[in-house]
Amino acid sequence: MKKFFLCIPVLILLLSACNQKAEPVAKSSPDKKAAAESGDKEKSLTLEQVYEKTIEASNKLESLSLASELNQSITLKDQPEPLAIKSDIQMDVVKKPLSLYQKMKMTVEGQPPQETESYLTDDGFFQFDPVSKKWIKLPENMTTELLKIQNKQADPLAELKKMQEFIKDITFEMDDSHYILTLHASGDKFQAFLQEELQNNLSPELAENLQLSDGMNIKSLSYVYYIDKETYNPTKMINEMEIVTKQANEDIAINQKANSTFSNFNAIKSIEVPEQVLQSAQEMDITK
Numbered sequence: 001m002k003k004f005f006l007c008i009p010v011l012i013l014l015l016s017a018c019n020q021k022a023e024p025v026a027k028s029s030p031d032k033k034a035a036a037e038s039g040d041k042e043k044s045l046t047l048e049q050v051y052e053k054t055i056e057a058s059n060k061l062e063s064l065s066l067a068s069e070l071n072q073s074i075t076l077k078d079q080p081e082p083l084a085i086k087s088d089i090q091m092d093v094v095k096k097p098l099s100l101y102q103k104m105k106m107t108v109e110g111q112p113p114q115e116t117e118s119y120l121t122d123d124g125f126f127q128f129d130p131v132s133k134k135w136i137k138l139p140e141n142m143t144t145e146l147l148k149i150q151n152k153q154a155d156p157l158a159e160l161k162k163m164q165e166f167i168k169d170i171t172f173e174m175d176d177s178h179y180i181l182t183l184h185a186s187g188d189k190f191q192a193f194l195q196e197e198l199q200n201n202l203s204p205e206l207a208e209n210l211q212l213s214d215g216m217n218i219k220s221l222s223y224v225y226y227i228d229k230e231t232y233n234p235t236k237m238i239n240e241m242e243i244v245t246k247q248a249n250e251d252i253a254i255n256q257k258a259n260s261t262f263s264n265f266n267a268i269k270s271i272e273v274p275e276q277v278l279q280s281a282q283e284m285d286i287t288k
Contacts, residue, residue, distance in 0.1 A: 045179075047170070047172045047181075050172075050179050050227065050232070053232045054227055054232045056232070057231060057232035057233055058233075060266075061095065061233070061265060061266065062094065062095055062096065062266050063092070063093060063094040063095065063264070063265075063266055063267065063268035063269070064092075064093055064233075064262055064263065064264055064265050064266070064267075064268070065090075065091065065092050065093070065262070065263050065264035065267075065268065066089075066090075066091050066093070066260050066261065066262050066263070067088075067089070067090055067091075067260065067261050067263075068087075068088075068089040068091070068258055068259065068260040068261075069086070069087070069088055069089075069258070069259050069260075070086070070087040070088075070089065070256065070257075070258045071084070071085070071086050071087075071256070071257050071258075072084070072085040072086075072087075072254065072255070072256045073085075073254070073255040073256075074252060074253070074254050075252070075253040075254075075255075076250060076251075076252055077250060077251045077252075078250075082253075082255075083108070083109055084108075084109040085106065085107070085108050085109070086106070086107045087104055087105065087106045087107075088104065088105045089102065089103070089104045090102070090103045090104075091103075092264070092268050092271060093268075094268055094269075094270060094271050097121075097122055098120070099119075099120060099121040099122070099270070099271040100118075100119070100120045100271060101117075101118070101119055101271050102117065102118040102119075103115070103116075103117050104116055104117075104118070114130040114131075115130055116128050116129070116130050119271070119273045119277065120143075121271055121272065121273055123273045123278060124137050124138060124140065124143045124273075125137065125138040125142070125143045126138075126273055126277050126278075126281050134280070134281075134282060135277050135280050135281040135282070136281060136282055136283070136284050137281040137282065137283045137284065138283075138284055139283060139284060166183060166185070166190070169183060169184070169185070170182065170183050171183075171184075174229070177228065177229055177230075178226040178227060178228060178229060178235065178236075179226075179227040179229060180224065180225070180226055180227075181223075181224070181225045181227065182222070182223065182224045182225075183222065183223045184220065184221075184222045185220065185221040185222065186219065186220040186221070190218075190221070217243065217244040217245075218241075218242075218243045219242040219243060219244065220240070220241070220242045221239075221240070221241050221242075222238075222239070222240045222241075223237065223238070223239055224237065224238040224239075225237050231265070233262065233265050234262050235261065235262055235263075236259075236260065236261050236262070237258075237259075237260045237262075238257070238258070238259055238260075239256075239257070239258040239260075240255075240256065240257045240258075241254075241255070241256045241257075242254070242255050242256075
């Protein structure tokens, strides 16, 4: 089966109720007095209150854009020099009905970069194959399953349930314009959560080729979300992951860091597959 690339970062960090208050980080504003007065007022907000406002804002989100830079380093036991993979991703997302447009440039060290475009709408999943220089279409049954998965990932309640048991491990801070929510996940109590997040966040290229087993050693996973103080929309996310797995009984160490920024909130009205793509796309042969 041919590989296809689709990267959908979590749109927003959703947290359970908590009475923790935000601690200020270093101020960047030159007006320290104004910043202090503002900080005193903002510091009175608890994580529970910020959470509720964030949920309210997320419920009003109908569309957004994101730009993400994903850097991966893969180290084999017998090859001390790591293999570097860099992906630059631009994406537009509409929530109802779920649809997206994505452009991605992937560069594997020592190889020429590959650029691809993807559409996911009610018309199906379409992707430009950089090797054949043709558009391909995922079979209808696979597109249906893909839509179900992505709808589930975008469900605020699903994310809320995942994070609820780790609320005490979340650091709640702020700067001049953001609330900063940080989770560092490591240790035995996070293993089930880490396995699920690994499936959601590892690039499809790696996920297809690696053995994602229960015996995988997931050393650490961290999320840092920046929530705008005025709108309570996410503006930036930093995600880091460190894992050790096996391929053909050989240990592989993977370090991954993603920096994502969010914009164009509710500015995208619809995403449509161009007629030329609809007419020329060839359905993927899953038997190969």
